[in-house]
């Protein structure tokens with residue numbers, strides 16, 4: 384039997400053998416993984432742990448917070464604030480940035496997260512997850528929201544942890560994508576797939592079809608052509624999947640290919656989309672690119688968008704290269 388490689392060993396080797404990550408970043412990723420493990424335990428307890436249902440509060444996006452949204456946010460902050468590796472954090476569930484308190488040393492990294500992605504699936508026992516993105520703090524004293532407003536191509540690490548039938552941590556530090564499955568008996572993440580590759584072609588798309596009447600012409604054209612199947616211009620039948628947890632939809636695409644779309648639509652024309660650039664689209668976009676896929680907003684590469692604010696929203700089209708390029712090409 385080949386030796387099992389834990390996340391700890393993987394990261395140590397990334398630092399020592401490949402000189403790919405500094406020790407502070409290694410520590411940071413270990414801490415994020417530990418926090419995800421703890422969130423995974425809370426998720427698994429469900430009703431027994433009193434973690435289901437609404438918290439009765441709204442977040443900065445005007446969405447009703449679930450108990451688990453708040454629990455996961457607190458777990459991530461508590462785990463990360465004291466290690467000395469971070470200067471500040473930002474989260475979907477907090478309006479402003481969270482600066483590491485003075486009583487702890489300040490590090491040189493910035494951590495952003497969607498603590499609990501797929502909130503509408505918590506209470507129905509469907510896969511959910513945590514998405515994270517790591518940036519280097521620009522030089523200079525102090526830390527401000529401005530320091531976070533870096534393009535996605537400046538990320539130094541990104542990933543997600545999916546809480547499904549298995550808990551799996553998916554990570555990139557810029558040299559491909561690796562997947563680690565949580566071994567609950569041992570309490571550690573074990574490397575179960577390296578060099579993840581997304582096939583360039585696919586017959587599977589993911590979009591919330593109930594919004595069809597609100598879509599813009601290029602998205603409508605693309606989906607109409609898929610739906611036309613063998614007799615249509617694409618000459619093949621397509622399958623549809625929509626989990627409504629971005630982590631689960633992206634995990635499927637990293638595993639067997641596909642295209643995921645959450646485009647701008649006419650429901651709220653002033654909003655550029657539903658998903659958030661900094662802690663959803665950027666980390667997922669980078670993972671997809673690192674696995675050979677493509678991620679755009681219909682017009683440009685997601686990772687090249689200059690963020691103007693922390694909770695900025697964006698249209699997202701990502702996955703199998705040839706499909707994403709096709710939909711993007713339909714946009715004027």
Ligand code: AHG
Nearest residue numbers: 497499500501502503591627628629
């Ligand atoms: P969150 O739970 O963090 O707010 O994100 C939910 C997102 C994303 O995970 C998913 O792809 C999408 O919302 C689902 O939206 P619909 O309910 O409109 O299908």
Ligand code: MN
Nearest residue numbers: 497499500501
């Ligand atoms: Mn989300």
Ligand code: MN
Nearest residue numbers: 475497499500
């Ligand atoms: Mn969320």
